[in-house]
Amino acid sequence: xxxxxxxxxxxxTRIEFGIGLVDTLAEEVTRLGGKRVxxxxxxxxxxxxxxxxxxxxxxxxxxxVVTFTDVEPEPEAEGxxxxxxxxNDEGRDIIVAVGGGSALDTGKSIALMAKNAGHIRDYAGLExxxxxxxxxxxxxxxxxxxxxxxxxxxxxxxxxxxxYGVGGRNMTATVAFCDPSLSVSLPARLxxxxxxxxxxxxxxxxxxxxxxxISEALSEKSMExxxxxxxxxxxxxxxxxxxxxxxxxxxxAACAFAPTRLGLAHAMAMPLGAKAKIPHGDVISILLPEVxxxxxxxxxxxxxxxxxxxxxxxxxxxxxxxxxxxxDAVAQLISDIGAPTSLAAYGVQESDLEQLAAxxxxxxxxxxxxxxxxxxxxxxxxxxxx
Ligand SMILES: [Fe+2]
Numbered sequence: 001x002x003x004x005x006x007x008x009x010x011x012x013t014r015i016e017f018g019i020g021l022v023d024t025l026a027e028e029v030t031r032l033g034g035k036r037v038x039x040x041x042x043x044x045x046x047x048x049x050x051x052x053x054x055x056x057x058x059x060x061x062x063x064x065v066v067t068f069t070d071v072e073p074e075p076e077a078e079g080x081x082x083x084x085x086x087x088n089d090e091g092r093d094i095i096v097a098v099g100g101g102s103a104l105d106t107g108k109s110i111a112l113m114a115k116n117a118g119h120i121r122d123y124a125g126l127e128x129x130x131x132x133x134x135x136x137x138x139x140x141x142x143x144x145x146x147x148x149x150x151x152x153x154x155x156x157x158x159x160x161x162x163x164y165g166v167g168g169r170n171m172t173a174t175v176a177f178c179d180p181s182l183s184v185s186l187p188a189r190l191x192x193x194x195x196x197x198x199x200x201x202x203x204x205x206x207x208x209x210x211x212x213x214i215s216e217a218l219s220e221k222s223m224e225x226x227x228x229x230x231x232x233x234x235x236x237x238x239x240x241x242x243x244x245x246x247x248x249x250x251x252x253a254a255c256a257f258a259p260t261r262l263g264l265a266h267a268m269a270m271p272l273g274a275k276a277k278i279p280h281g282d283v284i285s286i287l288l289p290e291v292x293x294x295x296x297x298x299x300x301x302x303x304x305x306x307x308x309x310x311x312x313x314x315x316x317x318x319x320x321x322x323x324x325x326x327x328d329a330v331a332q333l334i335s336d337i338g339a340p341t342s343l344a345a346y347g348v349q350e351s352d353l354e355q356l357a358a359x360x361x362x363x364x365x366x367x368x369x370x371x372x373x374x375x376x377x378x379x380x381x382x383x384x385x386x
Pocket of ligand 1: 197201266280
């Protein structure tokens with residue numbers, strides 16, 4: 001973009017980051033004026049002991065804690081409705097959400113719906129008018145979705161086969177409370193999917209038509225951290241430096257894309273996630289290489305810079321060669337960590353593609369993609385990923 005053009009960058013969420021930070025959670029709740037906490041998480045984190053640990057940190061400081069852990073992967077609107085009901089029945093005044101994107105998106109959505117009438121679907125879209133929700137402390141335990149800093153929550157209604165984003169200032173966490181030590185036990189498979197989701201946030205924002213200087217800087221740093229540390233985080237999950245790099249990268253990538261939106265991978269991920277029930281990180285991992293190959297010639301300079309960020313020595317390359325080396329470097333990372341590669345493995349068939357492409361075209365991520373794309377282009381990309 002032309003740097004003299006107007007751009008806008010707002011980050012409504014305060015970020016706190018540090019190893020061991022979770023032990024100071026009670027002070028943060030006090031700072032936000034909360035007394036009666038709704039702790040939102042999922043059953044996996046109950047089993048892993050994380051929910052008990054967080055609850056005990058709060059109860060040790062005499063906070064009244066009610067726990068809501070009925071959060072499914074790819075969270076359901078039903079859970080938001082039930083959580084908001086519980087929140088109001090129990091007179092809660094603050095939400096502490098702990099977990100991956102599903103728990104954090106649910107926690108932010110409960111905070112909104114505790115203060116707004118109707119159904120969460122009524123607020124689908126960007127900045128649909130609403131009242132400010134309850135304060136939210138978002139504690140990520142994966143390094144990928146960036147929900148703790150994102151202005152969006154993604155909600156599913158499996159019975160209707162739909163998935164939608166609810167976005168805007170009232171869908172942000174008050175504080176992103178990032179403690180890398182909480183992510184060390186994340187299984188390798190989830191480290192792969194969430195890590196590549198974070199990379200795709202940084203990359204799609206970086207090459208798209210709406211990017212801007214502050215987002216670009218955040219994307220570059222995020223991609224540098226992921227290039228350096230995702231392999232280690234996958235294969236040596238106890239490495240706290242790698243986990244710290246990945247959590248920082250994920251949070252920075254979410255800040256980068258807040259004002260820019262994303263690209264074709266995220267446009268197609270919504271209907272594929274809704275219809276084929278593919279976990280978000282997996283569908284993104286499958287689509288990203290072919291989306292980059294589709295886009296590379298529309299933004300050679302940016303893809304050439306990605307090559308440099310990924311450590312490729314491009315000094316003897318033409319711009320075109322360097323750009324394609326950027327695509328190859330990202331594809332190599334995806335291959336090295338054993339990410340899923342096939343939509344067909346999740347039951348997607350050739351006969352599904354036209355409808356999936358038509359629904360993808362509704363996404364706001366289409367118009368910012370660096371290369372103009374038609375529904376037929378999307379069918380071609382998905383066909384290569386079958
Ligand atoms: Fe994503």
